[in-house]
Amino acid sequence: MSTIVGTNIEVTNIKYDSDTTAMIVSSTGGGAGTVPQGLAKAWFQFNGTGTPTNRGSFNVTSITDNATGNYTQVFTNNMSDQNYATSGIAGGVSGNWADSLDHMYVANPCLTTGVQLASSYHTGLADTERSAGQISGDLA
Amino acid sequence: MPSQIKVDEIKNVAGQYEIKTDTFKGQTTAGSITLQGEGSATTNLQQGLAKHFVNFNGDTSFGVRGGFNNASVTDHGTGDYEYFFTNNMNNTDTMSPTSGLCTDTQTSNNHTSSISFHREGSGGNPMTTSSVHILTNFDGQSTTLYDTDFVTGQTFGDLA
Numbered sequence A: 001m002s003t004i005v006g007t008n009i010e011v012t013n014i015k016y017d018s019d020t021t022a023m024i025v026s027s028t029g030g031g032a033g034t035v036p037q038g039l040a041k042a043w044f045q046f047n048g049t050g051t052p053t054n055r056g057s058f059n060v061t062s063i064t065d066n067a068t069g070n071y072t073q074v075f076t077n078n079m080s081d082q083n084y085a086t087s088g089i090a091g092g093v094s095g096n097w098a099d100s101l102d103h104m105y106v107a108n109p110c111l112t113t114g115v116q117l118a119s120s121y122h123t124g125l126a127d128t129e130r131s132a133g134q135i136s137g138d139l140a
Numbered sequence B: 001m002p003s004q005i006k007v008d009e010i011k012n013v014a015g016q017y018e019i020k021t022d023t024f025k026g027q028t029t030a031g032s033i034t035l036q037g038e039g040s041a042t043t044n045l046q047q048g049l050a051k052h053f054v055n056f057n058g059d060t061s062f063g064v065r066g067g068f069n070n071a072s073v074t075d076h077g078t079g080d081y082e083y084f085f086t087n088n089m090n091n092t093d094t095m096s097p098t099s100g101l102c103t104d105t106q107t108s109n110n111h112t113s114s115i116s117f118h119r120e121g122s123g124g125n126p127m128t129t130s131s132v133h134i135l136t137n138f139d140g141q142s143t144t145l146y147d148t149d150f151v152t153g154q155t156f157g158d159l160a
Helices: none
Strands: A002-005 A008-015 A023-026 A032-035 A040-047 A053-058 A060-067 A070-075 A085-093 A103-106 A114-121 A128-136 B004-011 B017-020 B023-026 B034-036 B042-044 B052-057 B063-068 B070-077 B080-085 B095-098 B113-117 B131-138 B150-157
Touching: A040 A060, A040 A070, A040 B095, A040 B150, A053 A060, A053 B095, A053 B150, A085 A103, A085 A114, A085 B095, A103 A128, A114 A128, A128 B095, B052 B070, B052 B080, B063 B070, B080 B150, B131 B150
Parallel strands: A002 B017, A008 B004, A008 B023, A008 B034, A085 B113
Antiparallel strands: A023 A032, A040 A053, A040 A128, A060 A070, A070 A114, A085 A128, A103 A114, B034 B042, B052 B063, B052 B150, B070 B080, B080 B131, B095 B150, B113 B131
C-alpha cells in the first residue's frame, strides 16, 4: 500500500478507482467511514408560501408546488434508486404561529428524480414559510 | 513551512493508496472539492458534509450528550430549545437544519415525539448564523410543548 503524507493537500477532484467499492476516511475515534456514502447528496431550505422558492440548496434544480402543503424538490443529479433517506424540519404556517407545531414528511414514495414532501400543522396540510430538508443515499 | 502537494487529480490506479493529512482544500476554489459519487454523477465534498450535530437531554437532567461544532444548548422553557454553533454558518438562507429525532419521557413509552422550528412571527426566522431555535412536543399535542429526553439535530449548508 502506498502512503502519501502531507500537512496540506490541495486537489480539484477526488475519486476512487473502479476496483474499490468506496473511499475510506478515518474518524477521530479510530474507526472509519466511507466517502461519498457519508455525505448528504442534496439539501434545501425553502419558503413554501405563495410561489415556493428555495432560499438555498445543493443538488436541487427546482421546487414544484403540487398543492397546499405539498411540494416536489427536483434533483440536479438524480439518485440511483428510490431507497434513499430524507430528513427535514418545518416551521411557520402563516396565521397559525401561536397555536401549532409544523411538521414535514415524505408525501409519496421517493423518486430518483426528486422527492415529494408535505408540510402540515395540527389540523392538516399547510404551506409553511420556512422548511428545510436533506437527502442521503447513492447518486446515479 | 508546511509541505504542500498540488495536483489536479488523485486517483487510485492499482491497489490501495493512503493519504494522511490534516487539511483538505480545493485547488481552484478552496472551499470546493468535486467528489466522484457512487455512480457516474459527481458531488461536492464541502456541500455534502454535515456542519453540525448535537444530541442533548431536554428533560429534567438537561445537558448536552455529544456534538460536533456545537457550542451550547439553551433551555428557553418547556419544549423550547436553541442550539448554538462554535463556528457560525455563512447566512440563514444557505443553511439547512434537520429535525433529528426525539423521545418523550412518558411512562407508557408509546408516544411519537416531534421537533419543529420555533414559532416566529410571520416573516420571522428561527435561525441565526449562530443558532437554531426549535420546539418539541409529542403525540400531536400541537398546542402543548413538551420536554423530550433525546433531542438531536444536524445542520447542513455553508459555513462562514
